[in-house]
Amino acid sequence: MANLSKANLLDKDIRKLPIQNKRYIKAVGNPKELYIFVYPSGNKTFMLKFNEKYTKINAFRENLYSVAEARRDAIKILKELESGKDINTIMGKDEKYLYKNLFNTYIKQKLKNGISQSYIA
Template sequence: MSRVSNANLQDKDIRKLQILDKRYSKAVGNPKELYIFVYPSGIKTFYIKYKKTSIKPHNFREGIYSVAEARRDAVNLLHRLINGLDLKENKDKYLFKSLFERYIAQKRKKGLQESYITKVELIVKKYIYPKFANTDVKNISYTNLLEILNVIFRPNEIQSSRLETLHRLINHISNTFELALKDRYIEYNPINSLHNEFPTVHKFKIIHQLDTRLPALTDDNKIKEFIQELKADSKMALQTKRAVYIQILSANRPINTVSAKWRDIDLEKEFGLFQSKR
């Protein structure tokens, strides 16, 4: 780990650095390997000097790239250097789309339904890709994403508020950022907090006294029509379709259906979740 430097320049100190006819450098400190070049043009560029390696993160820009951000990036880069990690790896690795592709690949590796994965890809590519597909996640702020999510939310359209879509989207974005966090490319993942900016679906329905439950089907023809449409549905996951069939046959509570184990069912005695009526 790098030692603490005696130098401890702040933004105000960087602003006061004199512009000379020749480039010169000044120790910024904390970590001790952090310096800044001052050019005759007035440009001030941070750089990290470690053994025989010199890296330039960014130029100092007041309100955009500060000393605090330079220190953050210096610590991350030094961590990679000290641990022998390659700094010349694919520069696109931490673009949002690259991390999202890794996130999707991991879901496929877990054996999740392809229909579900396709839905995840569609929602993220529709709302996030147009603006941030080719953006480094380090440069995507909480406020940037909140602006997009605010456009998605329809608080005045009770029947189509898009809250379910919005909260799913936040989860997928957060999981994508989590990959960069685990690599120590970013210091923290602020995305989960976006959930707090919007009401939950349940709370929204209570506020607007909205009951989205469908009325019970009691007409034989409508029941027959529903079953025919269910059988013809090619987009619904097979396990979901089977769960609906079980619900129809057993009139069981949904939570009991999805949590049922084979040990709960006795096929020989026709007893349990699927107990038949006699």
């Protein structure tokens, strides 16, 4: 029961959210980490808050992507995070271009070309 929220928005509630001059955040609820960002352009995007950072799940689109689907996806992501997976892996972000992976690739290339271990250290 730790992941329950007092807020529990439905599709009709999200449709009624007013557009303002600045982006604002509203808790969707169940799980408590699920939020919706409402932008001045009128876009409404579901976000998952994990480790004080927000990760985009998908945009709210009437009859295409609903609150129920966002909840299902959020719960699936949270279960994978609890099992020890990395958020970038779960969200399908290309880890090839993370700094640590680029660095490791660079070092492997240098080792192939005959650079000494003492130089790398």
